[in-house]
Amino acid sequence: MTTYLDFEKPIAELETRIAELRETADAGTVDIASEIAKLDAKAKKLLRDTYGKLTPWQKTQVARHPQRPHLKDYIAGFVSDFVPLAGDRAFADDKAIIGGLGRIDGRRVMVIGHEKGDDTASRLRHNFGMAKPEGYRKAIRLIELADRFGLPVVTLVDTSGAFPGVQAEERGQAEAIARSTEACLAAGVPVVAAIVGEGGSGGAVALAAANRVLMFEHAVYSVISPEGCASILWRTAEKAADAAEAMKVTAQDLARLGIIDRIVEEPLGGAHRAPAQAIAALGEALGEEIDALATKSAATLRAERRAKFLAAA
Incomplete structure (x- = not known):
């Protein structure tokens, strides 16, 4: 229903x-x-x-729709022979970020992404897709592993942001996010990211510093949630719609600004209405982007990625 x-x-x-x-x-x-x-x-x-x-705020609501496909759906839909790889080899296995080896239409890849969960039990288990430091350190480990074996990295971003709890800060949340971003920039293999729902704050950028950044038609991507921005600027979350408008969070705005590279169309009414169609469209787009980057050298991939994200620094 x-x-x-x-x-x-x-x-x-x-x-x-x-x-x-x-x-x-x-x-x-x-x-x-x-x-x-x-x-x-x-x-x-x-x-x-x-x-x-749709207004930017309405698109935000669509991006958060509980029936949108989640990471496990994308893996089941277009990643074959998936072998999950767990743990950061230092503290724990954060289930908000899942990663592993697999194939996209025959192409060997490392897949990493946020998993929000689709019911109360799984949302609690995956912490609503809000990763802790060990999640980003797991991502770093897998990116470096992919680099060692020459495998393209595909990341699927869907998080409201990194977990803001005291324990995460005690374990070095900011450092872990920065190191994950650095690992994406330093990889000598193609890195392709897709914003499939919410792309929130540094928790999203940590997996999205890629050669090519794709974004679903009704996904959103921003440095802070509209509610968070409204609470800071107007001291009330009720201004979230105004904040979403001002922040340029939509795929269409971000494509015009050059923040993302490609918009993947969703089925009429959003990905939640026809998940199989949306999953297939994303799988095809990811395959095309991997092929386009396959012949580039490690030095070229690094240089293009750094020019893309560090040019204004």
Whole structure:
């Protein structure tokens, strides 16, 4: 069952009515196929019109939709022969970040990404995708392993930010994020990142300092959440919509600013409405980007990456 967002209420009403009519039609009491067809066309047009003019805040809500595909769905969808690699070899295995070896349409790769979880138990287990220092140190270990064996690195970013707790700060959260960013920049292999939902703060950048940064059509990417920005500027999270507008968090804005390199289109109504279609589209785009970088030397890959992220420094 689809979970509807606040701005989707008119769509929800139409689709609920269609579902009720279909139940009546299945009962065979009356032929209402033409009425269903008309309402279905109206619902699709309303969906297309609504998603064609989403505000940045509405896109933020879509990016956070609980039914969007998560890392485990992408791995199941387009990564074959996946072998998970756990632990940072220093403290623990952070389940907010999952990584391992696999193949994308035959290409050997190292896949690393944030996992938010899709129900209460798994969200708690994965800490809602908010990684602790050991998560980023695991990512560093896997990036360096991929570099050693000449494997492209694919990262899938979906986090509201790194875990802000006291324990994380005690274990060196800022240092771990900085080192993870450094590992991405230093790798002598192709690094391709995709923002698949939320790309929040340094917790996202730590896995997204890549040669090519892709972003789903309705994903968001920013230095702070709209609510966090609003709390700082206006002392209230109620101004989150204004903050989202000002921060330029959408894929379309970030592509114009040159922050990302490619927008991956989502199915009509967002990735949560047709997960298999969204997963396939991302897998194809990642494969194309890996192939485009495959012939470049380690020195060229490093130079291009550093020019991309350090030019303004």
